[in-house]
Amino acid sequence: MSIVILGIFVADTVYRAERMPKMGETLMGQGFFLGPGGKGSNQSVAAAMAGGQVAFLTRLGQDAFAGIARDIWAKAGVVPVVREDPDSYTGAAFIFLQEGTGANAIIVSPGAAGRISVADIEAEAARIAAARVFVTQMEQPLPPAARALQIARAGGALTVLNPAPAADLPADVIALCDLLTPNETEAEALSGIPVSDPASATAAAAALLARGAGAVVVTLGAQGALYHDAQRTLHVPPMSAGPVLDTTGAGDAFNGGLAVALAEGQPLERALRFATATAALSVTRMGTAAAMPSRAEIDALLIKG
Numbered sequence: 001m002s003i004v005i006l007g008i009f010v011a012d013t014v015y016r017a018e019r020m021p022k023m024g025e026t027l028m029g030q031g032f033f034l035g036p037g038g039k040g041s042n043q044s045v046a047a048a049m050a051g052g053q054v055a056f057l058t059r060l061g062q063d064a065f066a067g068i069a070r071d072i073w074a075k076a077g078v079v080p081v082v083r084e085d086p087d088s089y090t091g092a093a094f095i096f097l098q099e100g101t102g103a104n105a106i107i108v109s110p111g112a113a114g115r116i117s118v119a120d121i122e123a124e125a126a127r128i129a130a131a132r133v134f135v136t137q138m139e140q141p142l143p144p145a146a147r148a149l150q151i152a153r154a155g156g157a158l159t160v161l162n163p164a165p166a167a168d169l170p171a172d173v174i175a176l177c178d179l180l181t182p183n184e185t186e187a188e189a190l191s192g193i194p195v196s197d198p199a200s201a202t203a204a205a206a207a208l209l210a211r212g213a214g215a216v217v218v219t220l221g222a223q224g225a226l227y228h229d230a231q232r233t234l235h236v237p238p239m240s241a242g243p244v245l246d247t248t249g250a251g252d253a254f255n256g257g258l259a260v261a262l263a264e265g266q267p268l269e270r271a272l273r274f275a276t277a278t279a280a281l282s283v284t285r286m287g288t289a290a291a292m293p294s295r296a297e298i299d300a301l302l303i304k305g
Contacts, residue, residue: 002263003047004131004157006057006121006148007040008113008139010091011065012288014248018099030099036072036289037093038113039137039164042249046256047135048076050278051295052263055079055131057124057148058140059112065090072289081127083120085112095248102247102283108139108165116140121147129155133263135255137162142173149176158262162255163190175212179262181255182208183219198235201226205233217272219254219279221247227272236272239280241301249288254279257298277301 016031036045044056056078060066062085069090073080091111097104121128121144128134134152136145138161145161152159153176161177163169166189174180174190182204184195191207194200195218205216205228215229227234257278261271281293281301 002132003052003054003259004057004128004134004152005040005044005047005054005259006116006134006136006140006145007043008038008091008110008116009036009041009058009060009069010038010093010108010110010113011035011068012037012093012095012248014095014097014246014287016097016099020096020105033286035287036068037095037249038091038108038110039139039162039252041069041072042252042288042292043135043137043162043256043259044078045072045076045289046253046278046282046292047259048078049292049294050257050260050274050298052256052260055081055127057081057120059083059085059088059116059120061088061090061112062086063090065092076289076292081124085115088112088115097246097248102244104246104248106248110139113140116144118144118147120144121151125151128152129157131155131157133158133160133259135160135162135259137164138167139165146173146176149173160255160259160262162251164251166190171211174208177212178214180208180213180216181219181251181258182216183251184221187216187218195220197223198226202228202233217258219251221250225254225272225276227268234269234272236269236276239276239301241277241280242284244283246286246291247283249291250279250283252288253282253292256292273302274298
């Protein structure tokens, strides 16, 4: 596989309402959705749908939610590299979507994938080392993610860390990353610099380069994305593919699309636009993994401009 992704799968339970309830309060919602999620799984589906050859490393329980995972991977063309854990459950997420804006708040319970271990990584070392691009996030424990980054780096892969959810990262882990891809909140958490626009994103990215990252892409939602390395800074404007329905998986769509473009050797600016188009299409649909666009759709949007 040209792309190997380590991460978690969760079943997304999505509730749409005007606002979050207060403690002790019950609200009537405007909608509900059950579907596949988890950052690593979402990114794998996004990459496979965008034309990448993708292997996804994770753990699942032995339950109905595991069936949802295997169904979406088969549909997208993801190669699952799964350890079934009979002593835990397949992960799940509570997602609140605000009616009218699409803004979200999320609680993740990773279940079996929260038990991914360094031994799991060592068992797949050859697969990881052979990748062109390796991607991981922060939903599984840090030690196996760090070990996988080490193996991928030693094998010559381009290493990508999406530092989500936001958490402090040791400098030795940041130094294993050819590319960090935080959003505004995560960039601030890692750098200590509040991020609200391309200028502040550049400052945060520079701070992360000083901590050892090879390059940084800060995703800025409606303001696009900001790329920064030791030689150049690029601001990629957002794209519109239609009315925004659900922003939950936008960052995962961006990371999956970016992995494909980098694995294909696309020039940097085009790779960033490819990732932006992938994200723009994903937010026009409900769900996360289920909302990821096809390669034909991405190419059509890029041609449209």
